[in-house]
Amino acid sequence: MWAVYWLAEGSADDEVQSRNFVGRESAFSFAQRLGGGQEMAWQCGPLRFSVSDHPWLDCFRDLRDLLRPARLAALEAREVNGGPGESYVEFPSGERPGAGIVLDLVSTSRVKAWGPHPRRKKCEELASEQGQFNLKRWRDMSMSLAETMERIQSARPTLGRLLAMMDLRRHLARTLFTAGIAAVMSTCDSVKTVLSGAVFTLINASEQEVKKDSHFLHFICSWTFGCGSRLSLAKSLILGLMLLAVLKGTVSVISQHVTKAFKDSYRVQSRTELFDHLLAQDLEEFEKQTARVMANKASPMVMDSMPLMVTSMVRTLTELLTSLIFLYSISPLMTFMYATAVPAFQVAAQAYLRKQAKGSLRRERGLEGVANRVVAEACEMIKVVKTFSREDGHTSLQKLSLEEAAGMKLTVTQGVAQVAADTLQQAIYCVSLWLGLVWVNVDSSAAEMTSFLLLVSKLGHQVNSFKSQVEDLFNTSDSLAEHFEFLDQQPKIFPGTYDGPVEGHVVFEDVSFAYPTRPEQKVLHGLSMELQPGKTTALVGASGSGKSTTVQLIFRYYDPFEGTIFIDGVPLKDWELTHLHRHMALVAQEPVLFNTSVRQNLLYGLPQCRIESDPKDFEDQMIAAAKAACAHEFISNFPGGYDTNVGDRGGQVSGGQKQRLSVARAILMQPRILVLDEATSALDAESEAIVQEALDRLVASSGSSVMVIAHRLSTVRQADEIICLREGHVVERGTSKELMELRGYYFTLVEKQAVTLDDIGGANAEIDRSLGWRAKAKAKVKAKSKAAAAAATEAAEAEDAEET
Numbered sequence: 001m002w003a004v005y006w007l008a009e010g011s012a013d014d015e016v017q018s019r020n021f022v023g024r025e026s027a028f029s030f031a032q033r034l035g036g037g038q039e040m041a042w043q044c045g046p047l048r049f050s051v052s053d054h055p056w057l058d059c060f061r062d063l064r065d066l067l068r069p070a071r072l073a074a075l076e077a078r079e080v081n082g083g084p085g086e087s088y089v090e091f092p093s094g095e096r097p098g099a100g101i102v103l104d105l106v107s108t109s110r111v112k113a114w115g116p117h118p119r120r121k122k123c124e125e126l127a128s129e130q131g132q133f134n135l136k137r138w139r140d141m142s143m144s145l146a147e148t149m150e151r152i153q154s155a156r157p158t159l160g161r162l163l164a165m166m167d168l169r170r171h172l173a174r175t176l177f178t179a180g181i182a183a184v185m186s187t188c189d190s191v192k193t194v195l196s197g198a199v200f201t202l203i204n205a206s207e208q209e210v211k212k213d214s215h216f217l218h219f220i221c222s223w224t225f226g227c228g229s230r231l232s233l234a235k236s237l238i239l240g241l242m243l244l245a246v247l248k249g250t251v252s253v254i255s256q257h258v259t260k261a262f263k264d265s266y267r268v269q270s271r272t273e274l275f276d277h278l279l280a281q282d283l284e285e286f287e288k289q290t291a292r293v294m295a296n297k298a299s300p301m302v303m304d305s306m307p308l309m310v311t312s313m314v315r316t317l318t319e320l321l322t323s324l325i326f327l328y329s330i331s332p333l334m335t336f337m338y339a340t341a342v343p344a345f346q347v348a349a350q351a352y353l354r355k356q357a358k359g360s361l362r363r364e365r366g367l368e369g370v371a372n373r374v375v376a377e378a379c380e381m382i383k384v385v386k387t388f389s390r391e392d393g394h395t396s397l398q399k400l401s402l403e404e405a406a407g408m409k410l411t412v413t414q415g416v417a418q419v420a421a422d423t424l425q426q427a428i429y430c431v432s433l434w435l436g437l438v439w440v441n442v443d444s445s446a447a448e449m450t451s452f453l454l455l456v457s458k459l460g461h462q463v464n465s466f467k468s469q470v471e472d473l474f475n476t477s478d479s480l481a482e483h484f485e486f487l488d489q490q491p492k493i494f495p496g497t498y499d500g501p502v503e504g505h506v507v508f509e510d511v512s513f514a515y516p517t518r519p520e521q522k523v524l525h526g527l528s529m530e531l532q533p534g535k536t537t538a539l540v541g542a543s544g545s546g547k548s549t550t551v552q553l554i555f556r557y558y559d560p561f562e563g564t565i566f567i568d569g570v571p572l573k574d575w576e577l578t579h580l581h582r583h584m585a586l587v588a589q590e591p592v593l594f595n596t597s598v599r600q601n602l603l604y605g606l607p608q609c610r611i612e613s614d615p616k617d618f619e620d621q622m623i624a625a626a627k628a629a630c631a632h633e634f635i636s637n638f639p640g641g642y643d644t645n646v647g648d649r650g651g652q653v654s655g656g657q658k659q660r661l662s663v664a665r666a667i668l669m670q671p672r673i674l675v676l677d678e679a680t681s682a683l684d685a686e687s688e689a690i691v692q693e694a695l696d697r698l699v700a701s702s703g704s705s706v707m708v709i710a711h712r713l714s715t716v717r718q719a720d721e722i723i724c725l726r727e728g729h730v731v732e733r734g735t736s737k738e739l740m741e742l743r744g745y746y747f748t749l750v751e752k753q754a755v756t757l758d759d760i761g762g763a764n765a766e767i768d769r770s771l772g773w774r775a776k777a778k779a780k781v782k783a784k785s786k787a788a789a790a791a792a793t794e795a796a797e798a799e800d801a802e803e804t
């Protein structure tokens with residue numbers, strides 16, 4: 001089944017008509033009567049092409065539409081009207097020419113089209129609406145000139161920015177030098193080709209012939225061995241070829257050296273700048289992505305390959321130009337024809353392939369990425385994987401992604417287009433041969449013709465490699481855009497400039513907060529509190545009540561969305577953060593250590609210990625801190641002492657040891673503000689008491705402000721103020737004694753932690769005893785067990801009765 005959709009000449013755009021046909025011939029002859037007869041052919045000078053309709057021809061039709069005014073002007077000038085043999089009928093602007101399409105209804109594709117593009121599109125749209133034409137598929141397949149231009153336009157800012165970033169003007173000398181070297185190398189190559197073509201002149205070995213056919217050979221032989229005999233000519237030829245080889249080799253070594261130096265200097269500069277930029281990003285960004293993804297942003301492969309890509313393009317372009325100059329010197333007419341034919345063929349064949357391949361390539365890359373992520377995640381979580389013995393789950397997931405990626409095969413059309421692109425090279429060579437020998441009938445010598453054909457073949461390769469370089473550049477435009485997006489990403493948390501002395505007086509004034517990743521879930525509601533130098537403030541509350549969040553706000557990992565935090569009367573936003581953080585220390589709930597020695601981990605927080613400093617200078621300080629944190633003994637028992645490596649994220653030391661190292665690091669810093677977030681949770685009672693004592697001593701001697709978060713309420717009993725948080729609200733505050741007397745939330749927490757109640761000792765125990773809560777609890781437990789025993793006896797008696 002076939003269908004013809006058409007717009008008659010002069011009709012409005014919405015007057016599309018259609019008719020169905022059973023036979024192909026009848027549909028085509030109907031289309032011919034409507035004006036679509038000659039439309040599949042177009043004429044180029046004396047050549048006339050006639051091809052069946054195909055998506056990539058859209059590009060030529062656009063081109064033809066584009067060139068229509070120029071062609072009309074030319075026809076007018078020559079007073080020639082478009083006859084029936086012309087490729088298209090010309091219409092004065094303002095008129096509505098006829099347009100139409102012929103559709104194959106079985107494959108719902110277009111097999112013929114005529115008329116101007118916008119009018120044709122109307123027919124396509126109606127056919128698509130009526131379900132007779134798969135317009136989307138057709139558009140996906142075709143790459144019109146407009147789309148190509150659009151693509152170039154969309155990639156232009158990215159590529160422009162890339163060039164600006166590479167700052168070729170700053171490296172002008174180097175860029176020109178690269179181009180110069182490329183020019184010398186390609187000249188060597190071209191001369192070599194021309195000399196190879198001159199071999200034919202050896203047959204007759206006449207000086208006149210040599211002079212006429214090969215200027216290069218004549219130049220060499222007249223200066224060296226003479227041009228009179230076959231032997232002398234052969235010697236000259238060999239000498240010329242050898243000299244060229246040596247020259248090209250030398251230049252090539254220099255070129256490699258220059259390119260590598262350029263690449264290396266650019267890489268060092270861009271990588272360090274990127275790392276700086278990455279570390280300046282908000283914590284929020286690191287929480288949104290995995291650590292690996294963030295790390296990859298600071299070392300993008302695409303930017304590393306850029307200098308090489310650009311220098312290769314400069315080189316290929318220079319080679320191309322040199323080849324064209326040599327070709328031109330042999331035959332300007334043939335060169336002109338060749339230079340116009342090659343790009344036209346190349347664009348047509350590749351436009352189609354590119355569009356087809358891009359989608360599947362992206363999907364394939366995505367799936368490969370998933371597979372890599374599965375492996376990385378399994379390695380990071382290896383303990384969990386092994387504990388649950390779920391190795392099979394991870395391997396199956398990886399296999400699935402890899403299989404999916406491997407399953408993405410080239411479609412038949414892609415394959416055909418690929419083969420077409422490869423054979424195109426040969427076809428162009430043959431066309432040149434035909435053009436030169438038959439059509440143009442140039443009076444060339446054998447040497448010239450051979451040189452020309454050899455150069456044409458070389459030029460073909462150069463065009464191909466330039467095209468694939470441009471293609472690569474376009475393909476990287478997505479990654480480049482992503483990279484530029486990262487570069488443009490500015491942290492929301494900008495440090496201030498105030499860097500006065502730090503006393504450590506922290507004030508929270510009506511602070512409310514929600515994490516940017518979950519803005520709808522408020523974590524803190526109007527929190528007000530104060531940390532005073534020399535005093536300890538404790539935050540207690542159930543899990544998820546917002547204790548750790550408060551710590552993050554003190555360190556300004558985030559900004560509160562309501563209220564203000566002051567440090568020594570200056571808003572936290574105004575503080576220079578690096579300066580402030582040098583006076584603050586945090587012993588976190590899950591301390592993480594760097595994969596280096598104990599010594600380096602301890603000295604990490606010491607601002608005066610820089611990368612170029614000798615760690616031995618801080619030895620005494622470090623050992624004193626380790627002793628205070630009860631860490632010296634176990635460190636000394638390690639085989640390497642302070643030089644022992646602690647493993648990835650501190651994986652080779654125990655949780656308690658990590659905490660003590662973390663406490664030692666904090667002690668070493670002598671901070672003005674010390675935050676202990678479950679700092680001793682992984683320690684046994686004995687070590688906890690010792691470390692706690694060390695911390696108390698540190699607080700007493702340094703007079704720093706301390707904030708303690710602890711689940712074990714025994715840890716906070718000495719605090720000057722205890723703040724009870726419940727779902728982000730402050731529900732109670734006061735000393736331990738006051739809160740116990742209040743018999744409110746804190747009291748309930750203590751009650752639930754009956755095991756640690758004894759630790760609270762003193763006042764708390766007295767209050768408890770006077771309240772007799774323990775007796776009540778015991779009575780409750782007794783009553784419960786009594787009831788359970790009675791129920792069990794009853795059930796047993798009932799069973800016995802049933803049996804009898």
Ligand SMILES: Nc1ncnc2c1ncn2[C@@H]1O[C@H](COP(=O)(O)OP(=O)(O)OP(=O)(O)O)[C@@H](O)[C@H]1O
Pocket residue numbers: 287515517518523541542543544545546547548549550
């Ligand atoms: N990075 C984050 N992004 C989004 N929500 C978070 C984030 N961190 C914590 N939360 C949420 O904020 C709330 C408070 O968490 P927070 O860690 O402050 O509690 P916590 O009192 O310290 O708990 P715990 O005692 O278990 O450490 C929780 O509901 C938690 O799910």
